[in-house]
Amino acid sequence: MKEFNAKNRIVKYLDGEATALEKKQLLTWIETKKNQKIFKEFLKSQQLITRNYKAIDSEAAFNDFLDKIHSDKKGLNLKSIIPYIAYAAIFIGVFLSTFYFINKESPIKSSLYNNEVSLQIVNGSSDHISIVEDQVVKTKAGAKFAIVKNGVLKYLPTGNSTKSIAYQNILRVPYGKTFKVILSDGSLVHLNSGSVLTYPSVFQKNKPRKVFLEGEAFFKVSKDIHTSFLVNSKSSSTKVYGTEFNVSEYLDENSADIVLVEGSVGVKKNLGIKDNEPYKLITPSQKASLRKNAKDFEITDVDVKKYIGWKDGILIFQNDRFADIKKKLERHYNIKITNNYHEINSLRFNGDFQNDSIEKILNTIKTHTDFSFERKGDTILINNPKNNEMN
Structure with a gap:
């Protein structure tokens, strides 16, 4: 197998598009030391990053990958064997830089009950910084590049410098929290509960400003007629020059939703290295939804x-299924809801709630649909009241 074809198969495998024959060929190809060296270099060029490695370490990443391949010869499936991998496919001068989270389960769930917003500075520092108080954010070398003040992370302006080092940043917001960050170009990003934003500490001059989102965020992008702003997620890409919009794509949801508040944005499917289709424009008060498959x-x-109320602490339900409401409540209140009364999942409800307790919301829904619930610590159990009567 030629090196080019090997890389092609690796990319297809990571994207979940490899055929059974291609998986078998990849398994055979990866056995030799020569091809292992090629694969390691491939990891370096693509900056394979996982939460298990505190720095970009192609040797460790490769060993993990190889061990998993050998343990799954019958059914090669990276999405199931490395659940927390996130990688950035960077083909300098050839392809667009697009971040992918290929795991089926959100990395934020591992810290579901961790109440701290955290920042990881990749390349600059391997530490996870807990953002719980005002502070100055520095690189490992001691260079100051951001500050936290009054609960807002603000990056210092650089004038889109070509000399500034662009450290990759990974900002994680746990369930039960929201958080604001002002990027180096002045763009405001308001992250919703259970979201992860990956972005550079400084945007490079005359190059598209790119970020990657897992979860939900409201963007107020600083206008720059010379450089576009790209919000990439697992399945969608949104292109803007200066506007306000909301992007939502949680891994446990069935669609990616982009809602435009003002200005103009273009949307399209995120096809990675095969990404050559044009953007479709949407206008204010329109939603672009891309369902899975x-x-x-x-x-x-x-x-x-309905779609931006969350940033002001307002939950708005308009003809929403209870199953979808349940997910929003879990993220908003950092609580686990176990529903044993499955018949109500498909029922739809309306309601506006601002700074109300989760008990008040559930009691309000109960006025329309009879069910019982009880809270035990960080878990709420929902049951069919008839079952309780029988016990």
Whole structure:
């Protein structure tokens, strides 16, 4: 197998698109020391990053990858054997830099009950910084590049310098929290509960400003007619120059949703290295939804308040299924809801709640649909009241 074809198969395998024959060929190819060296260099060039490695370490990453391959010869499936991998496919001068989270389960869930917002500075420092008080953020070498003040992380302006080192940053917001960050270009990003934002500490001059989102965030992008702003997620890409919009794509949801508040944005499927399709424009008060396995976006007119109310502490439900409401409540209140009354999952509800307790919300829903619930610490159990009567 030629080196180019090997890389092609690795990329297809990471994307979950490799055929059974291609998986078998990859397994055979990876056995030789020569090809192992090629694969390690491939990891370096693509900056394979996982939460298990505190720095980019192609040797450790490769050993882990190889061990997993040998343990799964019958059914090669990276998505199931390395659940927390995140990698950045960077082909300098050839392909766009697009971040992918290929895990099926969100890395934020590992810290579901961790109440601290954390920042990881890749390349600059391997430490995870807990953002719980005002502080100055520095690189490992001691260079000051951001500050935390009044609960907002703000990066120092650089004028889109070509000389500044662009450290990769990974900002994680746990369940039960929201958080604001002002990027080096002045763009404001308001992250919702259970979200992860990956971005550079400084955007390079005359190059697209790129970030990667897992979860949900409201963006207020600083206008720059010379450089676009790209929000990439696992399945979607949103391109803007200066506007306000909301992007939501949690790994446990069935769709990616982009809602435009003002300005103009373009949306398209994120196809990675095969990404050459044009952007579709949406106008204010429109939502572009891309359901899993769908061929294209569905664009509809919406009430934007429903989709951006969360940043002001408002939960708005408009004809929403209880199963979807349950997910939002879990993220918003950092609590686990176990629903043993499955019949209510498909029922739909309406309601606006601001700074209300989760008990008040559930009691309000109960006025329309009879069910019982009890709270035990950080868990709420929902049951069919008829079952309780029988016990």
